[in-house]
Amino acid sequence: MDSFISRESDHSLLTRSSVENHEATILKERISLKATFFDCIGVHEFSSPEMWKAAFTELVTTALLMFILTASIVSCLDSHETDPKLLVPFAVFIIAFLFLMVTVPLSGGHMSPVFTFIAALKGIISLARASIYILAQCVGSITGFLILNRVMNHDAAKTYSLGGCTIDGNGSTSGVSPGTALILEFCCTSVVLFVGVTIAFDTRRSKELGLAMVCVVVAGAMAVAVFVSITVTGHAGYAGVGLNPARCLGPALLRGGSLWHGHWVFWIGPCLACIVYYGFTKGLPKEGLVWEEGERDLVNLAAPALCCWGPRSQPNGKVLEIVTPSH
Structure with missing residues (x-):
């Protein structure tokens, strides 16, 4: 009898020890998964001086871009040309090209949440860096428009809503509906992504063309998108596509009013375009492209998570718990 009780006790101790060891293993896996997750999103970059530089x-280049680009566009529209809108794409092309040439070697030349978002989806930059970039771009936009608001003629600032993104005019001119503006924002952003970003993210073709030609293609795609958007609707109250949500944010915060009407369009449209473009690139022929994709590509980040964040079993095969990412 004592022998039987002893065997039962030993078996109970072994079972308890096995469960404790398994729980310890799960705890280690949780810690490892958390560390891997932080590494994947690039948390370590928050301590990198180069990232902050x-x-x-x-921030600085976005502020300068907003100031120069908006001032140039307002000058074009305020000129005495027969059709001043036709001057705007040329201004966009020249200014975008110059800024891209300077900033691409320094920070990647994003200057827009659109380019930062698609770069994060493709894994070219980490999510941590992308979040700081977008914040810097928004602050830069506000700074640039603060300067512009200080120096611009009051009547011109009122007439052109400080160069902000409007869809329904300022009361004296007719605009377009939010649905129409959303379609235009999505389509024009998609054109820029397909024509410009496809070239920029193709390492082989970028090397063959060189920095100058890549910047020409990206700036040209932006100019074409702007030209189409400001001419296709025939409504003077529609200021054209934003292509840069940060550019629309600055004037909206400073001037308010009609600039907030449909402001969401200039964020949702480009974001949808980036997501659709990202999915579209997964189906492109691989023979002619050498994509610049990083380990932080969205699919590469999601695959391990789907494998690891699943049900874990006890040694006896029964499900112990569902391991989820800790907050």
Whole structure:
């Protein structure tokens, strides 16, 4: 009898020890998974001086871009040409090309949440860096428009809503509906992504063309998108596509009013375009492309998570718990 009780006790101790060891293993896996997750999203970059230098570069260049680009566009529209809108794409092309040439080697030349978002989806930059870049771009936009608001003629600032993104005019001119503006924002952003970003993210073709030609293609795609958007609707109250949500944010915060009407369009449209473009690139022929994709590509990030964040079993095969990412 004592022998039987002893065997039962030993078996109970072994079972308890096995469960404790398994729980310890799960705890280690949780810690490892958390560390891997932080590494994947690039948390370590928050302590990198180079990342902060690049983000500051994005802030400064975005502020300068908003100031120069908006002032140039307003000058074009306020000129006495027969059709001043036709001058706007040329201004966009020249200014975008010059800024891209300077900033691409420094910070990647994003200057827009659109390019930052698609770069994060493709894994070219980490999610941590992308979040700081977008914040820097928004602050840069606000700074640039603060300067512009200070120096621009009051009547011109009122007439052109400080160069902001409007869809329904300022009361004296007719605009377009939010649905129409969303379609245009999505389509025009998709054109820029397909024509410009496809070239920029193709390492082989980028090397063959060189920095100058890649910047010409990207700036040209932006100019064409702007030209189409400001001419196709025939409504003077529609200011054209934003292509850069940060550019629309600055004037909306400073001037308010009609600039907030449909403001969401200039964020949702480009974001949808980036997501659709990202999915579209997964089905492109691989023979002619050498994609610049990083380990932080969205699919590469999601695959391990789907494998690891699943049900874990006890030694006896029964499900012990569902391991989820800790907050």
